[in-house]
Amino acid sequence: MPTLVLVDGSSYLYRAFHALPDLRTSKAEPTGALRGVLSMLRRMVTDGKPDYFAVVFDAPGKTFRNDWFGDYKANRPAMPDDLAAQIEPLHELVRAHGWPLLMIQGVEADDVIGTLALQAAAQGIDTIVSTSDKDLAQLVGPRITLVNTMSNEILHEAGVLAKFGVRAEQILDLLTLTGDAVDNVPGVPKVGVKTAAKWLTQYGTLDNLIAHADEIPGVVGQHLRATLAWLPQGRKILTVKADCELPMRPSDLQITPADVTALRSLYERFEFKAWLPALNVADSRATDVADTIARRAAKDQDGQRWSDNAAEASHEIVAGPPLEKHYETVLDDAALDRWLVAIDRAEIVSFDAETTSLDPLAAKIVGISLATEPGRACYIPMAHRYAGAPAQLDCDTTLARLAPWLADATKKKLGQNLKYDQHALANHGVSLGGVAHDTLLQSYIIESHKPHDMDSLASRHLSVKTITYDEVTGKGAARIPFDQVALDRATEYAAEDADVTLRLHHVLFPAIAADAKLEHVYRDIEMPVRDVLFRMERNGVLV
Structure with a gap:
């Protein structure tokens, strides 16, 4: 079945302007929106191979809706200069690629x-x-x-x-x-999606609702009337x-060969x-980090919307x-002594704390996990209190032994949301x-549109199904509470957290380091x- 892709x-x-860092050329020309839009479009065309394709933009000036309603879009702020400066170059780039604009x-x-879209549907063409x-x-x-493509949401x-x-x-009646x-465009005051849907x-x-408006009770009914x-x-x-009335039909929207000379000039500029x-x-798959971001953004919830080959589509970040x-x-x-030596010698250590509370300012440490290399980790339980729990190391004594290494700025640590663990330690x-x-x-820098929790990251980048907190605690x-979890299960969960975090770092950080601008942001x-926020949360802000 032929497919038409229409890009708003x-x-x-x-979205690209606000989602990507403030990228610029050596001559200070802004390029963030250009790079983001082109990356997504390139991936759509390359992976999706649509039969018909077009990128549609608003034309400058007023439309018939302004004649109907003088305040239409009157509340919109002026377009930022850096965004406005990228509009015409984007149009040039789209045309140079041979994509209908x-x-x-x-x-x-x-x-x-x-x-x-309606014309295409009438002709038996599927439209995305x-x-x-x-x-x-x-x-x-x-x-x-x-x-x-930014949220991976599909609305059929x-x-x-x-x-x-x-x-x-x-939908139109709801809107x-x-x-x-x-x-x-105003609606009924105080009416949101839930009330409108009800x-x-x-x-x-809407017409039937209007006919029965007198039946709607309360203040919201008054607003409706x-x-x-x-x-x-x-x-x-x-x-x-x-x-x-348009000067083209869906079947006219075919991609033409790129103007390589024009593209080279624009790419160099x-x-x-x-x-x-x-x-x-021909058919080169040259990429950079922004293209990598767009490639992931152009997948549906099953990872297949724009790719006929899932393995190829995910090659930009490869798990071992x-x-x-x-x-x-x-x-x-004795075991603690061995791990103190191991973390002191390690180039970088993944650190995670298991605690009594999700509130970082109230959390008390139940145990600590450490990973020094992929696949090798430990859990140091200190406050599990269930009936029959084995004897554990004393919490205060153990933290005192770990404290010099924890505080040492020359001993590199990494974690998943370490600000939380930093609060938990500060509570002691x-x-x-x-x-x-x-x-x-790191996840936020590379893929701000995706979930950033460790379970999701491990699934996406390591093809690992991690043990979830719900599976451990119910x-x-x-x-x-975590202090009631059996030690063998707690170790399996907590050590995996530290281990997976270390493995994720080995996958995610090289993608950032490959792009100097993204590495600067990170x-x-x-x-x-991150450190400023920790201190603000810890000490408060003077107003």
Whole structure:
């Protein structure tokens, strides 16, 4: 079945500008949005191989909606200069790649997308609309699907119902009731998605709700009745106009050969050095970290939306083979002595604390896990208190023995959200120095749009199913505190945390180090700010 991919270029541009670091050329030209958008588009075309493809932008100037409602989008702030400076170069780059670029005067990108999507559906062409704009959910149907590549969200008919609580054909009525603050289109005051969905579930349509407005009780009913005169106009404004007269048809949107000369000039101007070799080698897969980010962002929830070959699509971060695990429970001074020597000699040590509370300022340490190399870790239990628990090392004494190494700034430590563990140690009067890396921050730098918890990271980058906290402590009313977990199970869980964190660091950090600008953000901004936040949380802020 042929496929048409329509990219909401304006949405991509704004998201890339705000999601990526402030990347610039040696001449100080901003390039963050350019790099981000191009990376995503390149991956879509290369992996998705759509039959028809177009990038759609809003044309400058007013549209027919401004004639209908003078305050339409009147609340939007001026576009940042650095973003505005990247619009025309982006258009040039899109055209130079041979990708159809659509920008119709007097018609918004949403209306162009809606018109082409419905035309394609009528012709038996499946359409994927890449956007983060919820307004376009009103287009979803058997042959039209929305994909948000930044969140990996896919909105088909079932997805719309699951997210909004209404069917796709009810989305327009829902948006009319809630209004659109982004576009300055008012709805019913104090009515959000849940209330609007409840009304539409009961009454079916906006028109039927209006006919029964007197039945809605309370203040919200008063708001509804006070807004009745506006609602038809609001619905008109929010309707995606899907019958625009366009100078092209879906079948016209075919990718043409790239203008290599123009691309080379643009790549050199904006210093996209990693992409230049691809201009000389057919089907080159040259990449950089921004392209790597986009590649992951262009996958659906199953990792397959834009890739026919999952192994190839994930080659940018490669996990090593499964490792044999050697985890030890440290219960006596002799074992502790061995580990004190091991961590003192290690180049870097992964550190994790198991505690009594998720509140970092109230947490008391139950045990500590350490990993010195992949597959080799220990757990030092100090406060497990269940019936029949083995004798453990004294907490105060053990922390006192660890304290010199913990405080030593020359002994490198890493962890997953080490700020929490730093608080837990501080609650015992122990300082933590030498914090060199944090895999939580590494994940945020590389893939801000993805979950950053360790279980998700391990699944994505190591193909490892980790032991979850719920599996160890239970759920809900049956949950037990960690100090009630049996030592063998606690060791299995805690040592794995330290081990997996170390292994994640060996995978994630090289991806950052490969890009000088991302490494600058990580080393010179994120890591120092981590320490500032710790001190602010610990001491408070003078107001």
